[in-house]
Amino acid sequence: MRFTRLRLNGFKSFVDPTDLVIQDGLTGVVGPNGCGKSNLLEALRWVMGEHRASAMRGGGMEDVIFAGTSTRGARNFAEVVLQIDNEERLAPSGFNDSDLLEITRRITRDVGSAYKVNTKDVRARDVQMLFADASTGAHSPALVRQGQINELINAKPKARRRILEEAAGISGLYQRRHEAELR
Ligand code: ATP
Numbered sequence: 624m625r626f627t628r629l630r631l632n633g634f635k636s637f638v639d640p641t642d643l644v645i646q647d648g649l650t651g652v653v654g655p656n657g658c659g660k661s662n663l664l665e666a667l668r669w670v671m672g673e674h675r676a677s678a679m680r681g682g683g684m685e686d687v688i689f690a691g692t693s694t695r696g697a698r699n700f701a702e703v704v705l706q707i708d709n710e711e712r713l714a715p716s717g718f719n720d721s722d723l724l725e726i727t728r729r730i731t732r733d734v735g736s737a738y739k740v741n742t743k744d745v746r747a748r749d750v751q752m753l754f755a756d757a758s759t760g761a762h763s764p765a766l767v768r769q770g771q772i773n774e775l776i777n778a779k780p781k782a783r784r785r786i787l788e789e790a791a792g793i794s795g796l797y798q799r800r801h802e803a804e805l806r
């Protein structure tokens with residue numbers, strides 16, 4: 624599964640519809656402070672089913688909706704669409720009947736979030752599972768928050784080990800060993 628496009632509308636600072644083509648070999652996004660680089664990464668995390676407002680640098684989930692500026696009014700909804708190339712049919716069963724997958728998440732003020740895969744309404748859990756099976760997703764260690772590297776460097780050895788184990792995907796093994804030892 625390859626991410627090929629990210630479309631944003633009313634998400635954080637991306638008030639106008641924005642269509643970002645993710646081409647092979649994309650290694651970086653550059654721009655002045657505050658131009659929205661971190662917001663892009665958050666959009667990616669959000670459309671994959673992130674449900675913690677703290678991970679989106681907000682107090683509540685609706686804080687991802689464009690809040691308005693001195694010259695533009697606030698929006699009532701935010702929408703992010705992630706397009707995935709699924710020619711190799713690597714998506715979980717149930718999502719494997721087309722070459723392109725479009726995952727849409729929209730949040731409306733006072734209503735909450737709704738998800739779609741292509742044109743079909745799905746639950747948050749379906750989207751989370753789709754990405755979990757593909758070893759990515761909102762909690763993927765591949766998505767590194769700004770400041771997270773500093774946290775890693777400054778962490779105490781035990782905490783640092785936990786972070787590395789989490790990234791290596793072996794923390795579940797410890798849990799299972801612990802459960803086995805209790806039996
Ligand atoms: P830096 O280089 O400093 O890391 P950046 O390019 O990562 O900057 P972001 O943190 O992505 O920048 O963008 C911050 C901008 O997004 C700020 O100007 C902030 O006001 C704006 N912003 C965040 N949430 C909203 C929102 N809900 N509505 C409108 N603007 C928002």
Ligand code: MG
Nearest residue numbers: 660661662769
């Ligand atoms: Mg940033």
